[in-house]
Amino acid sequence: MNDPLDDLLDARLRDEAPYIDDAGFTTRVMKQLPRRRLSWNKQRAVVIFVATIVSVVVAYFASGEGLFVHDAFARISGLQPLQLFLVIVACGITMTIAGLWAALTRRHETMI
Amino acid sequence: MELTDADLLARVLVDGDQHAFGELVRRHQSPVRGLLRQLVRADVELADDLAQETFIRAYKHIRSFRGESKFSTWLYRIAYNIFREHARKRKELVGIDEEQLQAKADPQTVDPGLRHDLMNALAGLPLHERTAVTLCCQNGLSHDEAARVLDIPLGTVKTNVLRGREKLKKILADWAT
Numbered sequence: 001m002n003d004p005l006d007d008l009l010d011a012r013l014r015d016e017a018p019y020i021d022d023a024g025f026t027t028r029v030m031k032q033l034p035r036r037r038l039s040w041n042k043q044r045a046v047v048i049f050v051a052t053i054v055s056v057v058v059a060y061f062a063s064g065e066g067l068f069v070h071d072a073f074a075r076i077s078g079l080q081p082l083q084l085f086l087v088i089v090a091c092g093i094t095m096t097i098a099g100l101w102a103a104l105t106r107r108h109e110t111m112i
Numbered sequence: 113m114e115l116t117d118a119d120l121l122a123r124v125l126v127d128g129d130q131h132a133f134g135e136l137v138r139r140h141q142s143p144v145r146g147l148l149r150q151l152v153r154a155d156v157e158l159a160d161d162l163a164q165e166t167f168i169r170a171y172k173h174i175r176s177f178r179g180e181s182k183f184s185t186w187l188y189r190i191a192y193n194i195f196r197e198h199a200r201k202r203k204e205l206v207g208i209d210e211e212q213l214q215a216k217a218d219p220q221t222v223d224p225g226l227r228h229d230l231m232n233a234l235a236g237l238p239l240h241e242r243t244a245v246t247l248c249c250q251n252g253l254s255h256d257e258a259a260r261v262l263d264i265p266l267g268t269v270k271t272n273v274l275r276g277r278e279k280l281k282k283i284l285a286d287w288a289t
Binding site: 012 | 126127130133134137141145163167168171231234245249251280284285
């Protein structure tokens, strides 16, 4: 059985811890927070975008001003219809896997 | 539906949402400020300064929160560390206050009301007992959580709570007779 003094003490101590009104405290804290930086997701998007642009420019000049694209289209146009279909299916599967991977990775990051 | 602390934390971490952090501050400001007021013995301005520092530090280091404990427990730990740093910087303050408040806690010199006696007795407890009693009996932390906040062994927390409570119970008993 509990000592009645224990119960009384618990009750008194709880009573003596009243809710402290915010009274502008939160606003003062928010004003002092360091400047907001780009979130990790946005930083990643910026890095990927910049890297893509740089890669395209480098590839363009390194490949004789994009001759390889012309050659690739010429090769594709020479493919049999079945071969062309298989290439398109392979591209679709690759994009689907990449999309799923990105979605699952994002979900994992939001868990704390 | 009200968002949980975990939801708000996710918004802060993933989207850098400062409004979500503001909501966390609003939710937890009262117990954090209350704990610091007990630690600095009712110096409200100082307690609020330390509480502000607590939340700013929490925001800066929010990525180090692993979710192994409750968010409030993590905040208490930061608040206690900031209080200790402050006390270390101003050693003389702690020493003087200790003596002054021991004198204030003398039952013969204080208001005869139970509330006043009890709060003076709590303020007059040694720091380690006062902190343990405040965390466990006022803020509702388990002994285990308090041990994590204070970074001391569980047995030490239990001893400090027990000793502190015995002293407070003596005040209650004296008042009742």
